[in-house]
Amino acid sequence: MSPSTEKAVLRVAGLGKRYSSDGPPALTDVTFDVAQGELLAIVGPSGCGKTTLLRIMCGLLPSSEGTVLLDGRPVSRPSGEVALVFQDYSRSLFPWLNVRRNVTFPLARDGLSRAERAARAEAALSEVGLEGDGSKYPWQLSGGMQQRVAIARALVSRPAVVFLDEPFASVDALTRAELQDLLLSIHAHAEDGGTTIVHVTHDVDEAVYLADRVLMLTPSPGTVAASVEVGLPRPRNQTATRSSLRFLDLRNEVHDVIVQARR
Amino acid sequence: MSTRAPLTRFRGVLLGALVFVAALAIWEAWARSAESFYFPPVSEIGREALDVWPSADFLTAVGASVKRLAAGYAIGATAGVSIGLAMGSSRRVRSTLGPTTEFLRALPVIAVVPIAISLLDDGDTMRIAVIAFGVFFPVLVATVAGVCGVPPEIRDTAALFHLGKVERTIRVYLPAALPTIFAGLRTALSIGLVLVVIAEFTGTGDGLGVYIWTQRFLFDVQAMYAGILFLGLLGYVLNGLLLVLERRVLAWHYGAIGEPVH
């Protein structure tokens, strides 16, 4: 975990979380930085506190110790500056709104005119490949498309960090590959050096395929076991990248760390 | 049910209608032979109903009852949704008001009638108050359940959008809870109807309940049947109206889960 030379958008220091005073801590002494424009993957087995960590970083859950700094300011409550994409897309989109209104929902308080909001929504929708589907309702879309809407909604307010909590775990393998590539293209596209993304997953291959850096968490009490720089060249490719030797070495390395940490 | 082919459905309804008619026929035959005062033949009830239902007096009475029901329902439902939203979105409010509302909810509504009479005197205000009281609780319970049942993903999303508590409650929790709230509204309607009748069993003034109750002393059994049947019909129609409203408002919900079973 070398200090990055780019600006660190997110700083997590000594983070710990305890749910009850006599039980084991869920998280302990978690420390890492996320640089501006970095795509960080966090991997670990179930129960290692990945989701807890994510929720604390978003401000949805208070920490028991340690700090989280977003752009230098401490995070203690949800601030509207980050976005979160959930695993269960069917329960995170507002079923009473159509796609366009779901996507513009976060913009309601930003003081934008209606035309501007519509324009941003359209831009977000085309970025995820759903231009023209604005009038549909979530239940009319397939799982993969619903998740795309969720991603569009996350992007539309131009958050400082986009967090994803096992976002592709509930879709089939083919759709998963599509969505992974979508995420990569979103990461590459954005202005000012790329979108900062923190991607939590249990899938080691996915983590290595997507990320600039992979963080491995141990099972409870969760702490950072190791972090690995993924030096694979971009743009990445499902066939070429995944069959490269470097990829295989990396994913084996990550895999071994996790299996070790399990013991 | 609606997944069956139209012909099968039609046959199903036909069967149901046949069974119904058969039941009526049996009643008719038995009533005629037994000649019991309390079980007049269906044909006599029918005749009485056709006589009484369209009459001006009867319709005025029904109108009075419906007006009371509407007023009491509006008050009770509005209060129920408002307080329900407050309780549903805040654990603190829920636990503070909880025990008191739980207890009041368990009171049999019949007990409320004499209490209301002693407070407000036997009249329209008393009846509307009783109806509002009875309608309030199912709507409250349904609203709280609806808000508590909002998936955590939606809550978290609303929180991350940095909406204020009030805005979050109205723009997110309320629409998300609407399907459940509507179920409560339907239950409350049935309860409201019952309460109109009970409140009117005190006998003063006018109304459908007064009509039915008075027949007892007039020993007009046919008229009583006619009144009760009309009440059932009224309930069916009002419920149907509420369903129509529900389908409009909750079009998004039914698109997602399919048609409701009432």
Next chain:
Amino acid sequence: MAERVGRDSQARVLREHGLLRRANIAGVLFALAFLLVAEACVRLFDLSDSVAAPADTAGALFEGISDGSLAGEVETTLVTYVQGLALAAVIGVLLGIAIGSSRTVESASSVVIEFLRPIPAVALIPLAIFWFGLGTPMLRFLVAYAAVWPILVHTVYGVRGVDRVLHDVAATSGVTGAARITRVSVPAALPSIATGIRISAALALAVCVTGEYFVGTEGIGHYMQDHAAAYRLPELYAAAALTGLLGLAIDVALRSAERRVLFWAGEERVRPR
């Protein structure tokens, strides 16, 4: 396992009613404040002609129980209530199973049921008096009539909602027809049936007391009507409060019994924030 579930379930049930001993202090305080304000209002504005003060009500409740006048009526009411509820349960469950498992039965009974359902039980009181006279049989009928609907609806819902997968498992195991109904459909529908019974239980108590109020010669309802006519408000309120408490107690009892018997049923509950 059922042992521990039993204890857990009681705690959970109490918690659901906001009564956990880990002191829902705010809740209790609010309730007390409510009573105190009511007491103060009655005293200060001298409203005791129209409203009974909480203190008087409590007094009347205590007396009614200790000298047996109210307590005796409770027993009477409960007997009628349980009889009516049991009758409704038997009819409701049997009919519900039939309707839920057979489209034919469902169609045949649909019109009759849709016709009867909108008629509220209490509206039948004057008619029921004609049919059964004043007294217990009439009340039993009333309670049963009112209670049968939620049970019926929930039984049908439960039987119909049995996962298709379970039916397939039964079929491939060679369990068909009536055996399938008793060994698969009914057990799987039990959670829904239990909910229906609980809802009916609350409804039935209210209907029973209502019936007693209008025509009974005994029971809590009659006690209320008696004292209401004589304008003895504290006794009236005391009876009402007692009925409320009775309803709560029955609900708690049913819920914990439900949890114990149906410990295998999954928890659908989302923990409220």
